[in-house]
Amino acid sequence: MLLSVIVPCFNEEGNIDLFYDETVKALGDLMPETELIFVNDGSRDGTVEKLRALCARAQYRVRVVSFSRNFGKEAALLAGLEHATGDFTSIIDADLQQNPSYIVEMMQILKDHPEYDAVAAYQEERRENFLISFIKKAFYKVMDSLTDVKIMQAASDFRLLRRPVVDAILSMPEKCRFSKGIFAWVGFETYYMPYEVEERASGTSKWNFWKLLTYAFDGIVAFSNKPLIMSSVVGFFIFCLSILYLIVIVVKTILWGDPVAGFPTLACLILMLSGIQLLGIGILGQYMAKNYTETKGRPVYIVKEELDSADSAQGPGAAMPGQDK
Ligand code: UDP
Numbered sequence: 137m138l139l140s141v142i143v144p145c146f147n148e149e150g151n152i153d154l155f156y157d158e159t160v161k162a163l164g165d166l167m168p169e170t171e172l173i174f175v176n177d178g179s180r181d182g183t184v185e186k187l188r189a190l191c192a193r194a195q196y197r198v199r200v201v202s203f204s205r206n207f208g209k210e211a212a213l214l215a216g217l218e219h220a221t222g223d224f225t226s227i228i229d230a231d232l233q234q235n236p237s238y239i240v241e242m243m244q245i246l247k248d249h250p251e252y253d254a255v256a257a258y259q260e261e262r263r264e265n266f267l268i269s270f271i272k273k274a275f276y277k278v279m280d281s282l283t284d285v286k287i288m289q290a291a292s293d294f295r296l297l298r299r300p301v302v303d304a305i306l307s308m309p310e311k312c313r314f315s316k317g318i319f320a321w322v323g324f325e326t327y328y329m330p331y332e333v334e335e336r337a338s339g340t341s342k343w344n345f346w347k348l349l350t351y352a353f354d355g356i357v358a359f360s361n362k363p364l365i366m367s368s369v370v371g372f373f374i375f376c377l378s379i380l381y382l383i384v385i386v387v388k389t390i391l392w393g394d395p396v397a398g399f400p401t402l403a404c405l406i407l408m409l410s411g412i413q414l415l416g417i418g419i420l421g422q423y424m425a426k427n428y429t430e431t432k433g434r435p436v437y438i439v440k441e442e443l444d445s446a447d448s449a450q451g452p453g454a455a456m457p458g459q460d461k
Protein backbone atom coordinates (compact mmCIF):
# COMPACT_ATOMS: atom_id res chain seq x y z
CA MET A 137 0.00 0.00 0.00
CA LEU A 138 1.39 3.38 -0.98
CA LEU A 139 -0.64 5.66 1.24
CA SER A 140 -2.61 5.19 4.46
CA VAL A 141 -4.92 8.00 5.51
CA ILE A 142 -5.88 7.96 9.18
CA VAL A 143 -9.15 9.67 10.07
CA PRO A 144 -10.08 9.89 13.77
CA CYS A 145 -13.86 10.22 14.17
CA PHE A 146 -15.84 11.10 17.25
CA ASN A 147 -19.49 11.91 16.60
CA GLU A 148 -18.92 12.79 12.95
CA GLU A 149 -22.02 11.20 11.38
CA GLY A 150 -22.63 14.27 9.22
CA ASN A 151 -19.09 14.25 7.82
CA ILE A 152 -18.27 10.63 6.93
CA ASP A 153 -19.84 10.45 3.46
CA LEU A 154 -18.79 13.98 2.62
CA PHE A 155 -15.24 13.28 3.73
CA TYR A 156 -15.04 10.11 1.62
CA ASP A 157 -16.40 11.83 -1.49
CA GLU A 158 -14.10 14.83 -1.09
CA THR A 159 -11.08 12.60 -0.49
CA VAL A 160 -11.79 10.42 -3.53
CA LYS A 161 -12.10 13.57 -5.61
CA ALA A 162 -8.99 15.20 -4.17
CA LEU A 163 -6.66 12.18 -4.23
CA GLY A 164 -7.67 11.15 -7.76
CA ASP A 165 -5.00 8.85 -9.20
CA LEU A 166 -3.64 8.12 -5.73
CA MET A 167 -6.91 6.55 -4.55
CA PRO A 168 -6.33 3.01 -5.92
CA GLU A 169 -3.14 2.84 -3.90
CA THR A 170 -4.68 4.35 -0.80
CA GLU A 171 -6.36 2.88 2.26
CA LEU A 172 -8.63 5.11 4.33
CA ILE A 173 -8.53 4.08 7.97
CA PHE A 174 -11.43 5.53 9.92
CA VAL A 175 -10.97 5.19 13.66
CA ASN A 176 -14.35 5.45 15.32
CA ASP A 177 -13.49 6.75 18.78
CA GLY A 178 -16.61 5.54 20.62
CA SER A 179 -18.99 7.85 18.79
CA ARG A 180 -22.45 8.07 20.33
CA ASP A 181 -24.24 9.26 17.20
CA GLY A 182 -24.74 7.44 13.89
CA THR A 183 -21.04 7.48 12.92
CA VAL A 184 -20.58 3.72 13.14
CA GLU A 185 -23.64 3.02 10.95
CA LYS A 186 -22.34 5.53 8.40
CA LEU A 187 -18.95 3.83 8.45
CA ARG A 188 -20.46 0.36 8.03
CA ALA A 189 -22.50 1.57 5.07
CA LEU A 190 -19.46 3.28 3.58
CA CYS A 191 -17.39 0.15 3.97
CA ALA A 192 -20.03 -1.81 2.08
CA ARG A 193 -20.36 0.62 -0.80
CA ALA A 194 -16.88 2.09 -1.01
CA GLN A 195 -15.20 1.91 -4.36
CA TYR A 196 -11.78 2.14 -2.78
CA ARG A 197 -10.20 0.50 0.22
CA VAL A 198 -11.83 1.60 3.46
CA ARG A 199 -10.97 0.17 6.86
CA VAL A 200 -12.81 0.90 10.06
CA VAL A 201 -11.48 0.43 13.58
CA SER A 202 -14.19 0.98 16.18
CA PHE A 203 -13.34 1.51 19.84
CA SER A 204 -15.44 0.13 22.69
CA ARG A 205 -15.81 3.68 24.07
CA ASN A 206 -14.37 7.16 23.63
CA PHE A 207 -10.63 6.95 24.36
CA GLY A 208 -9.68 10.37 22.96
CA LYS A 209 -8.02 11.59 19.78
CA GLU A 210 -4.53 10.53 20.92
CA ALA A 211 -5.70 6.92 21.25
CA ALA A 212 -7.41 7.13 17.85
CA LEU A 213 -4.17 8.38 16.25
CA LEU A 214 -2.19 5.54 17.81
CA ALA A 215 -4.72 2.95 16.59
CA GLY A 216 -4.57 4.46 13.12
CA LEU A 217 -0.77 4.37 13.04
CA GLU A 218 -0.74 0.79 14.32
CA HIS A 219 -3.14 -0.31 11.60
CA ALA A 220 -1.55 1.66 8.74
CA THR A 221 0.33 -0.40 6.19
CA GLY A 222 1.30 2.41 3.79
CA ASP A 223 4.78 3.55 2.81
CA PHE A 224 3.36 6.99 3.53
CA THR A 225 0.83 7.72 6.27
CA SER A 226 -1.31 10.79 6.55
CA ILE A 227 -3.32 11.98 9.54
CA ILE A 228 -6.33 14.17 8.84
CA ASP A 229 -9.50 15.23 10.70
CA ALA A 230 -12.88 13.94 9.60
CA ASP A 231 -14.62 17.32 9.68
CA LEU A 232 -13.12 18.63 6.40
CA GLN A 233 -11.50 21.56 8.21
CA GLN A 234 -8.36 20.20 6.60
CA ASN A 235 -8.90 19.87 2.88
CA PRO A 236 -7.79 16.38 1.67
CA SER A 237 -6.29 17.96 -1.46
CA TYR A 238 -3.36 19.11 0.70
CA ILE A 239 -2.37 15.44 1.00
CA VAL A 240 -1.53 15.46 -2.72
CA GLU A 241 0.68 18.51 -2.16
CA MET A 242 2.33 16.80 0.80
CA MET A 243 3.04 13.69 -1.28
CA GLN A 244 4.59 15.86 -3.96
CA ILE A 245 6.81 17.59 -1.42
CA LEU A 246 8.13 14.27 -0.11
CA LYS A 247 8.62 12.98 -3.65
CA ASP A 248 10.54 16.11 -4.68
CA HIS A 249 12.54 16.33 -1.47
CA PRO A 250 13.98 12.99 -0.39
CA GLU A 251 15.76 14.82 2.43
CA TYR A 252 12.44 15.38 4.21
CA ASP A 253 10.80 12.60 6.19
CA ALA A 254 7.55 14.28 7.10
CA VAL A 255 5.32 17.18 6.13
CA ALA A 256 3.33 19.02 8.78
CA ALA A 257 0.64 21.50 7.89
CA TYR A 258 0.50 24.71 9.89
CA GLN A 259 -1.95 27.57 9.99
CA GLU A 260 -0.52 30.91 9.02
CA GLU A 261 -3.50 32.69 10.49
CA ARG A 262 -5.43 31.21 13.34
CA ARG A 263 -9.14 31.92 13.46
CA GLU A 264 -9.71 31.30 17.15
CA ASN A 265 -11.18 33.26 19.99
CA PHE A 266 -8.84 35.42 22.04
CA LEU A 267 -8.80 33.24 25.17
CA ILE A 268 -8.01 29.98 23.36
CA SER A 269 -5.36 31.68 21.25
CA PHE A 270 -3.80 33.24 24.39
CA ILE A 271 -3.71 29.88 26.23
CA LYS A 272 -2.15 28.15 23.24
CA LYS A 273 0.56 30.80 22.91
CA ALA A 274 1.30 30.71 26.64
CA PHE A 275 1.43 26.91 26.58
CA TYR A 276 3.95 26.76 23.74
CA LYS A 277 6.11 29.40 25.48
CA VAL A 278 6.12 27.35 28.69
CA MET A 279 6.65 24.11 26.77
CA ASP A 280 9.55 25.66 24.88
CA SER A 281 11.29 26.80 28.04
CA LEU A 282 10.63 23.59 29.99
CA THR A 283 11.43 20.90 27.46
CA ASP A 284 14.18 19.99 25.07
CA VAL A 285 11.76 19.11 22.27
CA LYS A 286 11.03 21.98 19.92
CA ILE A 287 7.37 22.01 19.00
CA MET A 288 6.38 24.32 16.18
CA GLN A 289 3.53 26.33 17.65
CA ALA A 290 1.18 26.53 14.71
CA ALA A 291 1.80 22.99 13.41
CA SER A 292 -1.21 20.71 13.50
CA ASP A 293 -1.64 16.94 13.59
CA PHE A 294 -2.41 17.15 9.86
CA ARG A 295 0.71 15.44 8.55
CA LEU A 296 2.21 13.06 6.05
CA LEU A 297 4.86 10.72 7.41
CA ARG A 298 7.26 8.35 5.76
CA ARG A 299 7.29 4.76 7.06
CA PRO A 300 10.44 5.15 9.23
CA VAL A 301 8.79 8.06 11.07
CA VAL A 302 5.67 5.98 11.73
CA ASP A 303 7.84 3.11 12.98
CA ALA A 304 9.74 5.48 15.26
CA ILE A 305 6.48 6.83 16.70
CA LEU A 306 5.20 3.29 17.25
CA SER A 307 8.42 2.35 19.03
CA MET A 308 7.46 4.70 21.86
CA PRO A 309 5.56 2.49 24.30
CA GLU A 310 4.12 5.21 26.54
CA LYS A 311 0.43 5.09 27.40
CA CYS A 312 0.02 8.81 28.16
CA ARG A 313 0.51 10.04 24.63
CA PHE A 314 1.01 13.64 23.56
CA SER A 315 1.41 13.51 19.79
CA LYS A 316 2.70 17.03 19.26
CA GLY A 317 5.58 16.22 21.59
CA ILE A 318 6.07 12.74 20.12
CA PHE A 319 6.33 14.11 16.56
CA ALA A 320 9.03 16.50 17.75
CA TRP A 321 10.78 13.97 19.98
CA VAL A 322 11.34 11.34 17.27
CA GLY A 323 13.20 13.93 15.23
CA PHE A 324 13.58 13.47 11.44
CA GLU A 325 13.39 16.32 8.95
CA THR A 326 9.97 17.93 8.83
CA TYR A 327 8.80 20.26 6.10
CA TYR A 328 6.28 22.82 7.40
CA MET A 329 3.60 23.56 4.85
CA PRO A 330 1.18 26.46 5.31
CA TYR A 331 -2.50 25.63 4.92
CA GLU A 332 -5.84 27.24 5.45
CA VAL A 333 -8.31 25.81 7.90
CA GLU A 334 -11.85 25.65 6.64
CA GLU A 335 -15.11 25.73 8.53
CA ARG A 336 -16.31 22.45 10.02
CA ALA A 337 -18.53 20.71 7.45
CA SER A 338 -20.93 19.54 10.16
CA GLY A 339 -21.07 19.02 13.96
CA THR A 340 -19.09 20.90 16.60
CA SER A 341 -15.52 20.94 17.89
CA LYS A 342 -14.79 18.45 20.68
CA TRP A 343 -12.39 20.80 22.41
CA ASN A 344 -13.27 23.23 25.17
CA PHE A 345 -11.31 25.37 27.59
CA TRP A 346 -10.81 22.65 30.25
CA LYS A 347 -9.92 19.93 27.76
CA LEU A 348 -7.28 22.23 26.27
CA LEU A 349 -5.92 23.09 29.71
CA THR A 350 -5.57 19.42 30.80
CA TYR A 351 -4.08 18.58 27.41
CA ALA A 352 -1.50 21.33 27.99
CA PHE A 353 -0.59 19.99 31.47
CA ASP A 354 -0.35 16.45 30.09
CA GLY A 355 2.06 17.69 27.45
CA ILE A 356 4.32 19.37 29.98
CA VAL A 357 4.36 16.40 32.34
CA ALA A 358 5.00 14.00 29.45
CA PHE A 359 8.01 15.86 28.11
CA SER A 360 9.63 17.69 31.00
CA ASN A 361 10.90 16.99 34.52
CA LYS A 362 11.67 20.64 35.09
CA PRO A 363 8.55 21.40 37.18
CA LEU A 364 9.89 18.90 39.74
CA ILE A 365 13.30 20.56 39.74
CA MET A 366 11.66 23.98 40.00
CA SER A 367 9.64 22.97 43.04
CA SER A 368 12.86 21.77 44.74
CA VAL A 369 14.59 25.05 43.85
CA VAL A 370 11.69 27.09 45.23
CA GLY A 371 11.76 24.97 48.40
CA PHE A 372 15.49 25.56 48.82
CA PHE A 373 15.10 29.31 48.17
CA ILE A 374 12.40 29.58 50.84
CA PHE A 375 14.57 27.62 53.26
CA CYS A 376 17.39 30.15 52.73
CA LEU A 377 14.96 33.03 53.30
CA SER A 378 13.73 31.44 56.52
CA ILE A 379 17.33 31.17 57.83
CA LEU A 380 17.87 34.87 57.06
CA TYR A 381 14.63 35.77 58.80
CA LEU A 382 15.64 33.66 61.81
CA ILE A 383 18.91 35.59 62.08
CA VAL A 384 17.00 38.89 61.87
CA ILE A 385 14.68 37.80 64.71
CA VAL A 386 17.56 36.59 66.93
CA VAL A 387 19.53 39.82 66.38
CA LYS A 388 16.44 41.97 67.01
CA THR A 389 15.68 40.11 70.23
CA ILE A 390 19.27 40.39 71.50
CA LEU A 391 19.58 44.10 70.66
CA TRP A 392 16.12 45.37 71.58
CA GLY A 393 14.56 42.51 73.52
CA ASP A 394 11.63 42.57 71.17
CA PRO A 395 8.44 41.28 72.81
CA VAL A 396 6.48 38.54 71.06
CA ALA A 397 4.63 40.23 68.22
CA GLY A 398 3.79 39.87 64.57
CA PHE A 399 0.69 37.71 64.34
CA PRO A 400 -0.06 39.02 60.81
CA THR A 401 3.46 38.09 59.71
CA LEU A 402 2.95 34.61 61.11
CA ALA A 403 -0.41 34.16 59.43
CA CYS A 404 0.96 35.31 56.08
CA LEU A 405 3.99 33.04 56.34
CA ILE A 406 1.91 29.98 57.22
CA LEU A 407 -0.49 30.62 54.35
CA MET A 408 2.27 31.25 51.85
CA LEU A 409 4.39 28.29 52.85
CA SER A 410 1.51 25.84 53.00
CA GLY A 411 0.39 27.08 49.58
CA ILE A 412 3.84 26.47 48.14
CA GLN A 413 3.96 23.04 49.80
CA LEU A 414 0.62 22.08 48.30
CA LEU A 415 1.79 23.28 44.89
CA GLY A 416 4.92 21.15 45.22
CA ILE A 417 2.89 18.12 46.29
CA GLY A 418 0.50 18.77 43.40
CA ILE A 419 3.33 18.81 40.86
CA LEU A 420 4.77 15.64 42.38
CA GLY A 421 1.28 14.12 42.26
CA GLN A 422 0.97 14.80 38.55
CA TYR A 423 4.12 12.84 37.82
CA MET A 424 3.09 10.05 40.19
CA ALA A 425 -0.31 9.83 38.51
CA LYS A 426 1.29 9.50 35.10
CA ASN A 427 3.72 6.94 36.47
CA TYR A 428 0.79 5.02 37.97
CA THR A 429 -1.01 4.99 34.62
CA GLU A 430 2.11 3.79 32.83
CA THR A 431 2.88 1.01 35.33
CA LYS A 432 -0.67 -0.31 35.22
CA GLY A 433 0.09 -1.02 31.57
CA ARG A 434 -3.53 -0.86 30.44
CA PRO A 435 -4.04 -0.72 26.69
CA VAL A 436 -4.43 2.77 25.23
CA TYR A 437 -7.64 1.69 23.48
CA ILE A 438 -9.90 -1.33 23.10
CA VAL A 439 -11.16 -2.35 19.68
CA LYS A 440 -14.76 -3.49 19.50
CA GLU A 441 -15.10 -4.01 15.78
CA GLU A 442 -12.91 -3.96 12.69
CA LEU A 443 -14.19 -3.74 9.13
CA ASP A 444 -12.41 -3.83 5.82
CA SER A 445 -14.01 -3.14 2.46
CA ALA A 446 -11.54 -5.58 0.95
CA ASP A 447 -13.13 -8.48 2.83
CA SER A 448 -15.26 -10.33 0.32
CA ALA A 449 -18.36 -10.31 2.55
CA GLN A 450 -18.50 -6.56 2.33
CA GLY A 451 -20.56 -6.38 -0.84
CA PRO A 452 -20.10 -5.66 -4.49
CA GLY A 453 -18.36 -2.32 -4.01
CA ALA A 454 -15.36 -3.84 -2.26
CA ALA A 455 -12.01 -3.24 -3.88
CA MET A 456 -8.83 -5.16 -3.25
CA PRO A 457 -5.83 -3.06 -2.28
CA GLY A 458 -4.33 -1.47 -5.31
CA GLN A 459 -7.19 -2.54 -7.56
CA ASP A 460 -8.71 0.20 -9.65
CA LYS A 461 -12.44 -0.02 -10.11
N1 UDP B 1 -11.72 13.33 17.75
C1 UDP B 1 -11.58 12.02 18.20
N2 UDP B 1 -11.76 11.76 19.53
C2 UDP B 1 -12.07 12.73 20.43
C3 UDP B 1 -12.17 14.08 19.95
C4 UDP B 1 -11.97 14.32 18.62
O1 UDP B 1 -11.31 11.10 17.41
O2 UDP B 1 -12.24 12.42 21.61
C5 UDP B 1 -11.53 13.60 16.31
C6 UDP B 1 -12.68 14.38 15.65
O3 UDP B 1 -13.71 13.52 15.23
C7 UDP B 1 -11.99 15.09 14.50
C8 UDP B 1 -10.58 15.35 15.06
O4 UDP B 1 -10.41 14.45 16.17
O5 UDP B 1 -11.91 14.28 13.35
C9 UDP B 1 -10.41 16.77 15.52
O6 UDP B 1 -11.42 17.10 16.45
P1 UDP B 1 -12.15 18.52 16.44
O7 UDP B 1 -12.59 18.86 15.06
O8 UDP B 1 -13.21 18.47 17.50
O9 UDP B 1 -10.98 19.47 16.92
P2 UDP B 1 -10.65 20.94 16.38
O10 UDP B 1 -10.62 20.86 14.88
O11 UDP B 1 -11.74 21.80 16.87
O12 UDP B 1 -9.31 21.23 16.98
Ligand code: MG
Nearest residue numbers: 229231233341
Ligand atom coordinates in the same frame (compact mmCIF):
# COMPACT_ATOMS: atom_id res chain seq x y z
MG1 MG C 1 -12.02 20.18 13.64
